[in-house]
Amino acid sequence: MDKICVSDTDGFGVEVILNEEDSAAAPWCVHGPALLFVKVCVGGQQGRRFYACSACRDRKDCSFFQWQDEKVSKARLLAREEENKAKQPPFTHEEFRSRFLQVVSLPLAQRRFCQTCQLLLLPADWAAHSAHSILLDVSAAQLRRPSQLLRPLDNKKTNAQYLFTDRSGHFLLDLFAALGFQKVLCLGTPRLHELIKIRNSEGSGRVMKSLLLDIDYR
Secondary structure (H helix, E strand, C coil): CEEEEEECCCCCEEEEEECHHHHHCCCEECCEECEEEEEECCCCCEEEEEEECCCCCCCCCCCCEEECCCCCCHHHHHHHHHHHHHCCCCCCHHHHHHHHHHHHCCCHHHCEEECCCCEEECHHHCHHHCCCCEECCCCHHHHHCHHHCCCCCCCCCCCCCCCCCHHHHHHHHHHHHHCCCCEEEEECCHHHHHHHHHHHHHCCCCCCEEEEECCCCC
């Protein structure tokens, strides 16, 4: 069992309990499997263990809470499941990918992006979004840089994104290359991830692998 402890100024701390058995039994909130926590007092005394959202640090963003030893009724479980379903994105990751590929295959004059809904539109969607703010003639270059199309997320406690300018991004990539880095983990930095992919496709320099971790279903 592994633990990660975060302490506050009063000497109290909250530990994350990392255990395969507990993870398998973890309840789910809308953001996925919850994490198991325990509050630790001065002297190492531990409080009651509880589950909370693994993505949001602020209860205002996700109010999920459940004691580890709490007996949850079937009715409450069903209600939670329905709530989680209702708050899911409009499409799955695979459906978003399929929609993207369909838009890419369209002629330039038929490529549209709904700025109101933050969604690439297919011709069948146009009527339903007619009253929205629409970006027309979305180019292939824009589709390669979705972070420049999408509205930035700015909740600092949950999903803040760091959108580097191209100048800053290329400076970082040049630095990584000079240091011999071959793998980069991009945390909330979609534009840096995009630039790495573009450089790789252009064949300029050594190929650099990039993995983007970003709480953004879009």
